[in-house]
Amino acid sequence: MGPCEFMVVEFPGRQFNGALAPELAKITNAGTIRVIDLVFVQKDADGNVTATELSDLPEAQRALFDEVDAEIDDLFNEEDIAIEAAKLEPNSASVMVVFEHVWAIGLRDAIVASGGRVIDDQLVPAPIVEAALEAARAAVG
Numbered sequence: 001m002g003p004c005e006f007m008v009v010e011f012p013g014r015q016f017n018g019a020l021a022p023e024l025a026k027i028t029n030a031g032t033i034r035v036i037d038l039v040f041v042q043k044d045a046d047g048n049v050t051a052t053e054l055s056d057l058p059e060a061q062r063a064l065f066d067e068v069d070a071e072i073d074d075l076f077n078e079e080d081i082a083i084e085a086a087k088l089e090p091n092s093a094s095v096m097v098v099f100e101h102v103w104a105i106g107l108r109d110a111i112v113a114s115g116g117r118v119i120d121d122q123l124v125p126a127p128i129v130e131a132a133l134e135a136a137r138a139a140v141g
Contacts, residue, residue: 002104004036005123007097008084014042014093018064025067034100035070041085042093049085051076 009020027033040052054065054072075098084096111118 002101002108003121004098004100007099008087009095009097010088011093011095012089013091016040016093016095018061020095021064021068024065025069028069029067032101032103034102035068035072036098036100037073037075037096038065038070038098039076039081039096040093041081041088041096043085043088043090045091047090049081049088051081051085 024035028035038054040054040057042050042052053074054062054070076096081096084094088094108118
C-alpha cells in the first residue's frame with residue numbers, strides 16, 4: 001500500500017453540489033489515488049450532527065459517485081466523526097475521505113530497492129508553500 005492521506009472538505013450552507021464526484025472518478029480511474037473511506041457529515045443550525053456513509057446515501061446522490069473507484073472500508077468511527085464535526089460551522093456539511101496515493105507505490109519501491117528509507121514525510125498545504133515562495137522572491141528583490 002502507498003502512503004495514505006486523510007482530508008475533510010467543508011461546504012458552508014450544506015451546499016454540496018456533487019462537483020467533487022467527477023474529479024474523484026477521474027483521479028481514481030487514472031490510478032492516481034484509491035479512495036479507502038468516504039463519509040458525509042452534516043451539522044444543522046443547532047449543532048446537531050448526522051453522518052452518512054456513501055452506501056447509505058439516497059440513490060440519486062449515491063449515483064454521483066458510481067464512477068469513483070473506491071473500496072469503502074468503514075475506517076471512520078463515531079469518535080473520528082465527532083472530532084471533525086466539532087470543527088464545522090453550524091449549517092454546513094463536509095466530506096471526510098481517506099485515500100491512498102497509488103502513484104507513490106513505485107517511488108516507495110525504488111526507495112526500498114536502493115536501500116533507502118523515508119525518515120520524515122509531511123503534507124504541506126499549498127497556501128503555505130505559496131507564501132514561502134512569495135517571501136523568498138521578495139527577499140531576492
